[in-house]
Amino acid sequence: MKPVVFDPYGRRRSSWRLPRWLVLLLTGIVLGAGGVVLVQERYLPPRLSASASTALRASFEQAEAERQRLQGELGDTSKRLEAALADRKGLADELATSRGTTEQLRKDVAAVVASLPPDPRGGAVEVRAGRFTADGAALAYDVILTRERAAAGKPLTGVLQFVVAGASARGTETTVSLKPVAISLGSHESLRGSVPLPEGFKPRQATVNVLDRVDGKLLGMRVMYVK
CATH class of the missing domain: 2.60.40 (Immunoglobulin-like)
Known part of the structure; x- marks a missing residue:
């Protein structure tokens, strides 16, 4: 027969343990977080401070405002260019009409001159x-x-x-x-x-x-x- 162990306090030893999968999960989380911190500290650019972030945002907003201003000026310049091209076309049309009128007048003058009586003395x-x-x-x-x-x-x-x-x-x-x-x-x-x-x-x-x-x-x- 086996001997019987007498426990005067009447306590039992607990047999509960953490599941293996939970231990592995927690270990992976810890290692992953450590790896992220290591990569950020060693390989990535340093994180900006609050003042640097504020200055960067101000610079970005200023650059954006300048971009919008330049875009507006570009739109105005495009409109002026279109107006100038339209004026140029109008002037070209007027010039063509004027040349046509001048040519017709030249022909009319030539016809009138041809109808004049000749010089009685002739000559070169x-x-x-x-x-x-x-x-x-x-x-x-x-x-x-x-x-x-x-x-x-x-x-x-x-x-x-x-x-x-x-x-x-x-x-x-x-x-x-x-x-x-x-x-x-x-x-x-x-x-x-x-x-x-x-x-x-x-x-x-x-x-x-x-x-x-x-x-x-x-x-x-x-x-x-x-x-």
């Missing part, structure tokens, strides 16, 4: 029409010149020399040569302007001389009355 340059009026101390003129053999794209340069007959300030008949007028002539040209007259001179008749230069070769000539 014909004086097809002209009008002279005494305007105070100046002689106002409107003269239309044409060339039969105009070289393509090469205008003829020369001068207009007006020789005017009339009465001087003393009442005697005389003839004066006025200041030459430089010209550039293509196939046709309408010239308008005025040249000064001697003081007190009353013109009666004007001779239009077309020269290749001052005192040069005569290219055309016509005599007309002054109104």
Whole structure:
């Protein structure tokens, strides 16, 4: 027979223990938390303090405000660019219309010039029409010149020399040569302007001389009355 152990306090030894799975779970949690702390402390950037976090947030908000401002300016610039492009298109259309009108006027003028009577004297340059009026101390003129053999794209340069007959300030008949007028002539040209007259001179008749230069070769000539 086995001996019987006598326990005078009557206490029993407890046989309860933690389950193995719980021990493993708690051990894993502890090791995982330690690993996270180790990685943060050794490998990751240091965590920001409260003041650093506040400064970082302020910088971010400032950068965001600047971004929004620049985005607004970009939108305004885009609108101005679109308006400028629209204006440019409108100007281009107006220019095209103006060129078309100018070309039509050029054709109309050419048709009118062609319908004028020829210069009775002929010449390399014909004086097809002209009008002279005494305007105070100046002689106002409107003269239309044409060339039969105009070289393509090469205008003829020369001068207009007006020789005017009339009465001087003393009442005697005389003839004066006025200041030459430089010209550039293509196939046709309408010239308008005025040249000064001697003081007190009353013109009666004007001779239009077309020269290749001052005192040069005569290219055309016509005599007309002054109104």
